[in-house]
Amino acid sequence: MLDNVRVVLVNTSHPGNIGGAARAMKNMGVSQLVLVDPRRFPDQQASARAAGADDILQNARVVATLEEALADCVLVLGTSARDRRIPWPVVDPREAADKVLDQLAELPDCQVALVFGREDAGLTSEELQRCQFHVHIPSNPDFSSLNLGAAVQVLSYELRMQSLQRQGQPTSKQKVETANSQNEMPVTGDEMEQYFVHLQQVLVEIDFLDPQQPRHLMPRLRRLYGRMGINRMEMNILRGILTQTQKAIGMKSAGERRR
């Protein structure tokens, strides 16, 4: 899905940031990296920070101009930290991801680019005018400039999140298999009632609950346990504790009798 998305880094000064960007991309399943006139590349610092995303660095395309990097792209989004004199369509990272995915849904074979500027100065006005949309990461206005790798991370993350959601894939690792197992099935209302009967009985036996003056103890415990969403295995544990409590009272007295 994200094979046709390229990350374009313009005039990057610190090779470590190229490595950080590569790692962030690979973490999120984005693989195409294009470097426009990087200060230092290849470089050991890039490889070190890539931490295993060396394939992204090895396959990175190095070009001289932004024009070359964007030549075959139908949609270009550029990151921008600052307000610009000329108003431009500005989107947040989530909207940016949606723009990209809409484009790819419409035209699966097209190429899309996300452009990131220099560490110190971002993209020039001219470069930003090459982009259909400006992406603004909604940062703290008093400290708005993200590390380059962090900015690539945020946009790649949104691409993956929105992409997984569109495919109907879980974004949090839901444990489908375990939930299918009997142990993870939620208990029924009946089973909950049986638990409360058992619990009340034990509370009376340990003299915690006075049946003549129940106060609001059982309703409170009902509210507490009711909101837990107890599964079968957990219910077995809870019932086991009650049964064992009853045995402990009995066993203790039996032990005492033997003396």
Add this chain to the structure above:
Amino acid sequence: MLDNVRVVLVNTSHPGNIGGAARAMKNMGVSQLVLVDPRRFPDQQASARAAGADDILQNARVVATLEEALADCVLVLGTSARDRRIPWPVVDPREAADKVLDQLAELPDCQVALVFGREDAGLTSEELQRCQFHVHIPSNPDFSSLNLGAAVQVLSYELRMQSLQRQGQPTSKQKVETANSQNEMPVTGDEMEQYFVHLQQVLVEIDFLDPQQPRHLMPRLRRLYGRMGINRMEMNILRGILTQTQKAIGMKSAGERRR
């Protein structure tokens, strides 16, 4: 809004990552940093990567144990890359942000923690069991481990995004009123720990838990009780039941002795 959210970094090896995390936090308006037993801190590399977020580093609290870091927290979320044997409630970063903001909306003065593990090994199973929720960043399964600063960036970004989106929405007045009473205040991490210590003790006393063969009983009970959102009144009841169970075993034997 995010003043009461703390980022907790456990046993960080590379001080550069502490700086990267601080910068990511400040970019997103998160300011509380707690470092559990960092390998090297303070350190020049941390300051270099913080790139202006020095205030976060200067105000960072360094503690010896995770327990200290979480003592006053009512909600704890821990990042986890891997599958665990015991299924735990897993949320994605967006859901995690919603959990945090829901908690802060209900109880504006409470403390909430996001916990991040070691660069190489993440959080231990024991540390993860201290967390009500596990946060999984939906990364590429073949290359799933994010840089520490990048992970802090993603979670802080989602906190800011969700927080901005919520602004302007009416807060539930009803919840604020009930939460104001002491009884309805959620218990702290410390109080939960004391409960689990007490529970474990009683389970051993009633012979339900064999300390030599604990299996997964305590983790399972931690998961169960951890997701309840227990308030003070409920904790008093739960502790009262445990104390009364201990008395019932003792009283019964005392009663038997009298016969």
